[in-house]
Amino acid sequence: MKIRKLLPYLLLLLGSVIMLFPFVWMVSTSLKAPIDIFSLDIIPSNPTLDNYLKILEESLFLRWFINSLIVAVITTISVLFFDTLVGYIIAKFRFIGRTFIFFLILSTLMVPTEMLIIPWFMMSSELGWTDTYWAILFPGLMTGFGVFLMRQFMEQIPDDLLNAARIDGMNEFAIFFKIAVPQVWPAISALGIFTFLSNWNAFLWPLIAIESPELRTLPVGLSFFSSGEAESQWHLIMTGATISVVPIILVFILLQRHIIKGITLTGMK
Amino acid sequence: MEQHSVSQENQGKKTPPIQKKPVKQKFWKKLNFQKYLFVYVCLLLPLIFYLGIRILPTLFTFNVGFREWNLLSTEAQPFVGFDNYVTLFKDEVFIKSIVNTLIYIVLGVTGQLVFGMVVALLLHKINRFVGFFRVIYFIPYVTSIVAISWVFQWILMGNGIINDVLVKLGLPAQPFLNSPDQAIYVIIGAMIWQSIGFQMILFLAGLENIPDSLYEAADIDGASPWQKFWRVTFPLLNPTIVFSAVIGTITFIQVSFTQVVNMSMDGSGGPLNSTISVVVYIYQLAFRQFDMGLASAATVILFLFILGLTIFQMKVLTKKFDY
Numbered sequence: 001m002k003i004r005k006l007l008p009y010l011l012l013l014l015g016s017v018i019m020l021f022p023f024v025w026m027v028s029t030s031l032k033a034p035i036d037i038f039s040l041d042i043i044p045s046n047p048t049l050d051n052y053l054k055i056l057e058e059s060l061f062l063r064w065f066i067n068s069l070i071v072a073v074i075t076t077i078s079v080l081f082f083d084t085l086v087g088y089i090i091a092k093f094r095f096i097g098r099t100f101i102f103f104l105i106l107s108t109l110m111v112p113t114e115m116l117i118i119p120w121f122m123m124s125s126e127l128g129w130t131d132t133y134w135a136i137l138f139p140g141l142m143t144g145f146g147v148f149l150m151r152q153f154m155e156q157i158p159d160d161l162l163n164a165a166r167i168d169g170m171n172e173f174a175i176f177f178k179i180a181v182p183q184v185w186p187a188i189s190a191l192g193i194f195t196f197l198s199n200w201n202a203f204l205w206p207l208i209a210i211e212s213p214e215l216r217t218l219p220v221g222l223s224f225f226s227s228g229e230a231e232s233q234w235h236l237i238m239t240g241a242t243i244s245v246v247p248i249i250l251v252f253i254l255l256q257r258h259i260i261k262g263i264t265l266t267g268m269k
Numbered sequence: 270m271e272q273h274s275v276s277q278e279n280q281g282k283k284t285p286p287i288q289k290k291p292v293k294q295k296f297w298k299k300l301n302f303q304k305y306l307f308v309y310v311c312l313l314l315p316l317i318f319y320l321g322i323r324i325l326p327t328l329f330t331f332n333v334g335f336r337e338w339n340l341l342s343t344e345a346q347p348f349v350g351f352d353n354y355v356t357l358f359k360d361e362v363f364i365k366s367i368v369n370t371l372i373y374i375v376l377g378v379t380g381q382l383v384f385g386m387v388v389a390l391l392l393h394k395i396n397r398f399v400g401f402f403r404v405i406y407f408i409p410y411v412t413s414i415v416a417i418s419w420v421f422q423w424i425l426m427g428n429g430i431i432n433d434v435l436v437k438l439g440l441p442a443q444p445f446l447n448s449p450d451q452a453i454y455v456i457i458g459a460m461i462w463q464s465i466g467f468q469m470i471l472f473l474a475g476l477e478n479i480p481d482s483l484y485e486a487a488d489i490d491g492a493s494p495w496q497k498f499w500r501v502t503f504p505l506l507n508p509t510i511v512f513s514a515v516i517g518t519i520t521f522i523q524v525s526f527t528q529v530v531n532m533s534m535d536g537s538g539g540p541l542n543s544t545i546s547v548v549v550y551i552y553q554l555a556f557r558q559f560d561m562g563l564a565s566a567a568t569v570i571l572f573l574f575i576l577g578l579t580i581f582q583m584k585v586l587t588k589k590f591d592y
Contacts, residue, residue, distance in 0.1 A: 015406065086312065119327075119329045139322060249408055249412060252407070260407065260470055
């Protein structure tokens with residue numbers, strides 16, 4: 001009886017080791033001197049921060065980190081503003097072209113991003129956008145998924161609430177920000193977290209949009225760094241990987257309740 | 270429709286005091302004008318965005334796919350009908366990339382569904398440390414695929430830690446990513462590892478929606494745990510499974526690019542094209558050879574492929590269960 005109770009714990013613990021080991025090994029290697037990296041010690045015998053100093057001084061990691069932050073923050077703000085607004089309008093207003101616009105936006109969900117990279121690339125080189133933040137940003141400023149999601153949550157707001165505000169003389173923008181937005185706050189924060197995460201980790205489009213090393217985002221920078229200047233220098237590659245992974249893990253642990261609730265909320269809708 | 274009827278009802282209900290009517294009407298008219306102004310002003314930018322950055326580029330891709338269009342040559346881009354499609358299907362590497370993409374999806378999505386469900390079922394059984402385990406299993410999902418791919422390369426190297434341990438245990442060292450036979454499965458393994466957490470959360474939510482009364486009824490009927498799983502849990506998780514499979518497929522097609530570029534030995538689907546996926550193939554065509562016509566045709570095929578797969582999954586996986 002006791003063993004049957006303990007068995008799930010044991011299995012989960014075993015799984016946890018598999019889940020965490022790559023991270024442990026990554027951090028461990030990043031703290032080792034080049035001659036020690038092939039030793040099997042999980043806790044380095046002579047831990048050193050040299051790799052971090054070297055990477056921050058000799059490569060552009062700090063710059064890439066800031067680039068990623070700028071791109072992810074601007075995209076997230078834009079997506080939250082526009083997707084929420086459009087979702088609200090489609091859910092709560094009746095106007096000519098409403099169904100048409102909704103289906104137009106929904107239809108973009110069926111087209112995979114991979115199909116758009118070629119026209120986007122031609123567009124941004126034609127218009128001289130290559131090698132600017134704007135080139136990385138522009139495809140993600142709004143998302144069909146976000147509109148779809150916000151529409152579903154906005155529909156639950158009672159019309160009477162909005163009409164009451166109108167009779168009180170509130171203008172439409174104030175009604176949107178002060179009445180509608182607070183009602184769907186959990187959905188907005190979930191959308192925000194996922195937009196930030198997917199932009200922070202995006203690889204394909206930033207790889208195509210940017211040519212100069214200074215403007216790379218963290219994933220693109222790390223990829224070039226690992227196959228180029230740091231080739232086979234695993235202590236440096238693992239240091240770069242740690243720099244790009246650890247901050248997001250810390251943020252996740254801080255926000256984990258919201259994130260997990262967010263998936264349930266958005267996934268099950 | 271509701272919105273409209275509400276405002277009309279308000280008008281209708283309050284008409285009896287005849288004198289007030291013009292004032293009311295004026296008020297609602299002004300309000301309606303304000304509403305329309307708000308709607309169209311707010312929709313202006315989004316409409317430009319969706320038309321200019323989503324819809325027109327999609328149509329443009331179809332157009333380019335029917336043309337001979339190389340960015341390196343300055344000549345005109347003649348219409349060539351289905352020539353690009355014929356060229357693609359004659360190319361062994363393209364066929365290989367399609368077959369590989371199918372392997373990625375079938376094994377990868379199945380794997381993440383199975384492991385995600387198992388972890389969720391285990392978590393559902395225990396009372397303590399649920400939050401703790403949930404966080405641990407979810408961590409890989411939030412981390413950068415690029416970083417993780419390089420970590421796996423390092424761990425699985427010829428003289429990496431896994432091979433060291435294998436040799437210490439008296440087993441032969443494995444080539445892993447260097448072997449045309451093993452590389453694709455190693456990459457699939459890494460993809461599954463990274464997405465278990467996401468599926469786990471979806472399945473946990475699905476499990477919580479199953480009423481306890483059904484299990485109690487099954488207990489009264491004397492059902493074994495195995496029967497309870499197959500007769501109660503599994504059918505009731507069906508919507509979750511369909512949803513997870515569709516989402517998993519779409520993300521896998523994208524992820525396959527990042528993972529393959531950063532995990533395969535030559536960074537482009539090696540060794541011997543054994544790990545190349547359709548998206549990697551498209552990337553090579555478009556941004557190494559600048560053959561936009563051929564590459565666009567390949568993205569159109571990818572689009573139809575995803576569309577077909579999604580419809581197939583919805584049809585096959587959605588089953589009705591009666592209670």
